[in-house]
Amino acid sequence: xxxxxxxxxxxxxxxxxxxxxxxxxxxxxxxxxIMLMIFYFLFQEGVKAFAKVGIINLIMGQMWHxxxxxxxxxxLIINSLLITSMALVINICIGFPLAVYLSxxxxxxxxxxxxxxxxxxxxVPSIVYGxxxxxxxxxxxxxxxxxxxxxxxxxxxxxxxxxFIPSMTTxxxxxxxxxxxxxxxxxxxxxxxxxxxxxxxxxxxxxxGITAAVLLNVGQIMGETMAVLLVVGNVPSxxxxxxxxxxxxxxxxxVIAGEMGEVSRGSxxxxxxxxxxxxxxxxxxxxxxxxxxIRARIRKKFGGY
Amino acid sequence: MKIKLAYSLSLAASAFLFISSVTCxxxxxxxxxxxxxxxxxxxxSTLLIALSALTKRQLNLASKTGVVLALDLFFILAIFLLxxxxxxxxxxxxxxxxxIGATFGYRLILSALVLAASIxxxxxxxxxxxxxxxxxxxxxxxxxxxxxxxxxxLILGGILFIIIYKGIWALSWEFLTEPPRKLGTEGxxxxxxxxxxxxxxxxxxxxxxxxIGAAIYLIEYSKNLWLNRLITIAVSCINGVPSVIFGLxxxxxxxxFFGISLLSGSIVLGLINIPIVILTTQEALxxxxxxxxxxxxxxxxxxxxxxxxxxxPSSMPGILTxxxxxxxxxxxxxxxxxxxAVTFTATPVQMIYGVIPxxxxxxxxxxxxxxxxxxxxGAWDVEKNAWGTALVLVGLVLFTNxxxxxxxxxxxxxxxx
Numbered sequence: 001x002x003x004x005x006x007x008x009x010x011x012x013x014x015x016x017x018x019x020x021x022x023x024x025x026x027x028x029x030x031x032x033x034i035m036l037m038i039f040y041f042l043f044q045e046g047v048k049a050f051a052k053v054g055i056i057n058l059i060m061g062q063m064w065h066x067x068x069x070x071x072x073x074x075x076l077i078i079n080s081l082l083i084t085s086m087a088l089v090i091n092i093c094i095g096f097p098l099a100v101y102l103s104x105x106x107x108x109x110x111x112x113x114x115x116x117x118x119x120x121x122x123x124v125p126s127i128v129y130g131x132x133x134x135x136x137x138x139x140x141x142x143x144x145x146x147x148x149x150x151x152x153x154x155x156x157x158x159x160x161x162x163x164f165i166p167s168m169t170t171x172x173x174x175x176x177x178x179x180x181x182x183x184x185x186x187x188x189x190x191x192x193x194x195x196x197x198x199x200x201x202x203x204x205x206x207x208x209g210i211t212a213a214v215l216l217n218v219g220q221i222m223g224e225t226m227a228v229l230l231v232v233g234n235v236p237s238x239x240x241x242x243x244x245x246x247x248x249x250x251x252x253x254x255v256i257a258g259e260m261g262e263v264s265r266g267s268x269x270x271x272x273x274x275x276x277x278x279x280x281x282x283x284x285x286x287x288x289x290x291x292x293x294i295r296a297r298i299r300k301k302f303g304g305y
Numbered sequence: 306m307k308i309k310l311a312y313s314l315s316l317a318a319s320a321f322l323f324i325s326s327v328t329c330x331x332x333x334x335x336x337x338x339x340x341x342x343x344x345x346x347x348x349x350s351t352l353l354i355a356l357s358a359l360t361k362r363q364l365n366l367a368s369k370t371g372v373v374l375a376l377d378l379f380f381i382l383a384i385f386l387l388x389x390x391x392x393x394x395x396x397x398x399x400x401x402x403x404x405i406g407a408t409f410g411y412r413l414i415l416s417a418l419v420l421a422a423s424i425x426x427x428x429x430x431x432x433x434x435x436x437x438x439x440x441x442x443x444x445x446x447x448x449x450x451x452x453x454x455x456x457x458x459l460i461l462g463g464i465l466f467i468i469i470y471k472g473i474w475a476l477s478w479e480f481l482t483e484p485p486r487k488l489g490t491e492g493x494x495x496x497x498x499x500x501x502x503x504x505x506x507x508x509x510x511x512x513x514x515x516x517i518g519a520a521i522y523l524i525e526y527s528k529n530l531w532l533n534r535l536i537t538i539a540v541s542c543i544n545g546v547p548s549v550i551f552g553l554x555x556x557x558x559x560x561x562f563f564g565i566s567l568l569s570g571s572i573v574l575g576l577i578n579i580p581i582v583i584l585t586t587q588e589a590l591x592x593x594x595x596x597x598x599x600x601x602x603x604x605x606x607x608x609x610x611x612x613x614x615x616x617x618p619s620s621m622p623g624i625l626t627x628x629x630x631x632x633x634x635x636x637x638x639x640x641x642x643x644x645x646a647v648t649f650t651a652t653p654v655q656m657i658y659g660v661i662p663x664x665x666x667x668x669x670x671x672x673x674x675x676x677x678x679x680x681x682x683g684a685w686d687v688e689k690n691a692w693g694t695a696l697v698l699v700g701l702v703l704f705t706n707x708x709x710x711x712x713x714x715x716x717x718x719x720x721x722x
Contacts, residue, residue, distance in 0.1 A: 013607060019611045021526055021601055027518030027529070031583065032539040034576055034663060038546065041557040094460075097453035114458070116710050121461045123630075123706040125637030127672045128695050131679055132464060145407035152406075165457055195443035216545070223547025225640040230679060234441075244409035252342075253549050257640055260556065277553045281546060288545035292538060 042281055045274035052268055058275060064250070065237035066259060071272040075236040079249035080222060083232070085155045086245065087221050090161025092214065095168030097270065102169065104198055122166035128229035132204040133159040138231055148247055151233035154245040160221050160230055168217050175209025176202060178298065208294050208301075215291035219284045225253040234258045252280040311357050315430045318350040322423035324353075329416040336412055337395075340388055343419050347385040349377055350426045357433055370437045372498035377425045384422045388415070423476055465699075472696025475689045480696070484653060485669075489678050490685050494694055496653050500567075500668030500702075501636055501652055504646060506636045507571025507664070508578055515575075516582025524590040525612055544580035548640045551577055557643035567654075568664040570646020574638060578631040585627025589620035622716030629709035633702045647673040671698045 036295050050058055053071055061072015104112060137159060142150030179202050187197040203210070233248030236255055240247075249259070263269045308590030325339060355378055387393050399409040428445060477491055486492035519536070527533050551573050559569040592614050601611040617624075648667040655663045671694060678691040 001326055015606055017609055021522075024526060027515045028522035028536055030515050031519060031543055031579060033537055034579070035539045035542055037558070038543075038550065038554050041554055042550065045553075080649050094453055094457050097450045098457050101450050101454040105447065106454075114454075114705075117458075117461070119710065120703055121708050123633050123702050124464070125635065125672060125677075125698055125702055127639045127640070127675050128468065128699055129464075131675060131691060131695050132467070134679055134682065136467075144410070144413055146410060147407050148559070162460060165461070181643035193443050195438060196439060197447050199446075219475070219545050222546070223549070225549040226676065241404050243403075244405050246405050250521065253547060253640075256549050256553065257643065259645055264307045269317070274553060274557070276442055277550055281550050283525075284545055288542055289538060292541045 039281070042274055043279045045271050046278035047275075049268060049271035049275040053272070057280070058272070062238060064255065066263075066269050069268055071268070071275075073252075073276060074278060075238045076250060076252050076255055077233075078238055078242065079153060079236070080251040081247060082239070083153055083160065083228070083249070083251055084218060084221050086154070086157035087160035087164070088214070088218060090158060090215060091164050091168050092220070094161070095165045096172055097209070098165065099169045099176060100198065102129055103173045104194070104202070109119075118166045118169055122170065126163065126224060127226045129159060129163050130227040133227060133231040139173040145246060149233060149248065151231055151248055152246050153232060153239065153249045156228050156232040156249070156251070157245070159227050160224055163224065163227060164217050167220060168213060171213035171216060172206075172210055175206040175213060175298070178209065209298050212291040212294040212298070215287050215294070219287040219291070222251075222280065222287075223253060223284050225257045229254040229257045241272035252276050256280075310433050311353050312430055315350050315353040315357070318346050318353070319423045319426040319430065322346055322350075322419055322426070326416045326420040326423060329553040329711060330413065330420065333412050336415055340415060343415075344385055344388040347381055347388070347419070347422060348624050351385065354378060354381075354426065354429050354433065358429075358702050360434060360438070370432070370477060371715050374429060374432070377429050380421045380425055386416050387418070391420075409464075459716045468692070468696055468699050471692040472699075475693025476696065480690075480693055483688075485674070488681060488685060488687075489649075489674065489690055490681075490687050494671065494674055494690075494697065496669040497671045497674040497694070498697065500647070501671040503662050503668065504570050504574060504642070504670060505632055507567060509628065509632060511572055511575025512578035512582050512631060514589065516579045516627075517586050519579075520586035520590060521582045521612060521617075524587055525608070525616070540583050543576070544584070546602075548577060548638050551641040552644055555641060559645060563665065565644070565646060565648065565667045566665045566676045567646060567662060567668050570642040570668070571664075573641045577638060577641060578635055581631040581634060582627055585630065586620075586624050589623025589627070590616065592623065593620050622708035622712060625710045626713045629705055629712065633709070636705070637672065637698070637702050639670075639676055642670060643673060643676075645669070649673065649677045671701070695710045 006118065049071065053061075057076075058071060058073050061070070062074050063070050063072050064075050065071075098118075104109060106114065120213075133155060137155050138150035140150070141147060141152065141155055183201050183205055184197050187201045188194075192200070206254055228251055232250060232254055234250045234254050235248040236250040239245070256277055259269070263273065322343065325343070329336065329339065354374075358374060358378075368645065380642070393411060393415050395411050397411045397414065401408060427448075431444050431448070432441045435444060481498065482495050484496045485492035485494060488587055519540075523533060523536060554576075555569055555573045559572055563569045563572075597615050597619065598611055601615045602608075606614065646667060647670045649669065654668055655666060675691060675694045675698060678687045678694060681687045
């Protein structure tokens with residue numbers, strides 16, 4: 001009996017396979033190309049501002065005053081750090097216990113209700129949070145603290161802290177759940193109660209996942225734009241005294257979003273905004289890469305979740 | 306038996322103090338009457354805790370727990386005295402302490418003090434009940450965790466409730482089908498809805514093939530670990546890039562070619578979506594067991610035929626879920642399209658031959674419409690329309706997300722390898 005020759009498989013079929021593979025390869029490397037292009041275009045515009053103002057002047061400058069063409073990012077850096085750290089505290093204080101509740105205490109019925117609800121809320125657009133912040137939070141702060149204007153750093157941090165509860169909870173819960181149940185059973189068998197087990201076994205074992213969650217959330221909080229833009233007042237100034245969180249402020253994102261619409265292309269202001277964007281992009285990318293490495297390490301350690 | 310009654314009374318008193326003080330911090334009502342009630346409750350719970358501590362012989366100043374208990378009692382008593390003697394009166398306020406631009410008024414300070422007292426009282430009661438053992442610690446921590454869970458559910462539920470409650474009054478057939486007039490104070494949001502839909506559709510046309518293709522390459526073809534790792538890092542980086550940066554990218558790059566147009570906006574949103582599509586598709590492809598692939602190959606199918614006929618159909622639900630989630634994400638983004646695709650006064654989308662929209666025209670968009678209404682809030686009467694727009698936007702996004710959850714759950718039950 002004669003076997004069909006391999007050639008009868010057809011040139012067309014073999015080349016078809018090759019073509020498909022190369023098309024897929026191109027779409028796979030698109031993401032690398034996109035990332036490089038984003039860096040390239042931000043760098044291309046931003047570097048002009050660094051060249052004109054000077055790297056140290058632009059980063060360490062004490063004043064951001066577009067009207068007189070003075071650009072220094074120190075106010076933005078300080079405001080961003082203040083808002084991010086306070087928002088993170090609020091976020092962790094609510095998001096982490098919620099994650100512990102979901103992974104350790106909640107019964108199946110509560111879980112079935114809470115988990116989809118939290119996933120849904122993660123999808124509420126940031127502009128809607130900004131709207132609620134303007135209508136409710138800013139008004140509340142203005143009246144109850146008798147402030148000149150409710151738009152302030154604290155309004156921004158409360159809003160951001162609440163906004164990212166779902167993402168914090170989801171990642172922390174994943175980390176807590178990925179701890180093998182043998183660990184917990186061993187601890188319980190030794191006579192520890194449930195809280196001692198959580199405190200001394202589950203949380204330490206999940207600590208790298210929780211760290212990754214915190215880093216990712218820092219990146220998200222720093223990068224959030226619309227909600228911050230609407231509630232911080234968008235006045236870039238260094239607060240006096242430096243812990244005065246009841247003052248108006250401006251973060252990297254809010255300055256870019258608030259001022260980009262009205263600058264002319266190619267002006268120093270335009271380039272300075274790109275420089276601010278470049279610094280933000282670098283900070284967030286470093287955070288993301290570190291968080292990603294941590295998560296990859298956990299996956300190796302516990303066999304994935 | 307009597308002791309148990311004392312504990313439950315004390316717990317009830319602290320619960321009352323806790324709930325009422327939190328309510329007062331939020332709503333800031335007049336405190337004249339409730340402060341009397343607070344004073345009485347504080348005195349009562351001090352007495353209860355002190356008595357039960359004495360009967361249990363816990364108020365022993367030689368031990369650490371005894372000292373802490375005594376200090377707590379002193380703290381609660383001090384707050385009671387502050388209320389009773391009228392030191393904290395309606396005229397009491399702390400003006401701009403340390404140069405901070407805020408004033409802490411009577412209502413806020415009193416409510417906060419009572420809140421602190423209630424927390425301390427709860428702690429002491431539980432400690433006394435369990436004799437300060439490890440069990441009392443467990444009970445305390447779990448109570449805190451449960452309270453936090455309730456609190457967060459209240460916050461998140463409250464957000465949804467208020468959007469629906471306020472927005473429902475603005476909704477009407479005219480609101481959904483008419484274009485805005487007079488800077489959004491009158492008329493509806495039809496142009497914004499249609500603009501949003503076309504833009505999201507455009508984003509999906511860009512991101513779906515690229516994302517699914519990339520995921521297929523990564524899972525089925527790529528043998529180069531180094532390249533895989535590089536692409537994975539790039540994907541997670543793009544996933545974390547702030548949306549406003551995509552806006553800057555659009556301004557620096559896309560605007561030069563396409564101007565402020567539907568096309569630029571769709572491309573930018575598509576780029577934002579690619580990581581989500583890649584990650585979810587990867588998960589879906591990974592969940593297809595290898596035996597299916599091997600079976601197909603053994604029958605003589607080529608690799609691409611296997612993927613097309615076997616792997617893709619069986620991973621479709623997962624891919625679909627990812628696509629739906631990215632639709633929801635794309636429809637909630639504002640910053641990236643602000644300078645690349647939208648204008649507030651855009652006319653309804655023009656159609657070519659009545660089917661395809663003219664992709665080189667600026668459009669309006671729900672997010673951007675809401676942003677402009679927020680800017681107009683002080684100047685014009687747009688609040689009602691803003692609530693309506695927010696409700697439509699949230700409804701759209703939540704409906705899409707819910708669809709994703711339903712699809713996932715439906716197929717999770719149905720498919721079993």
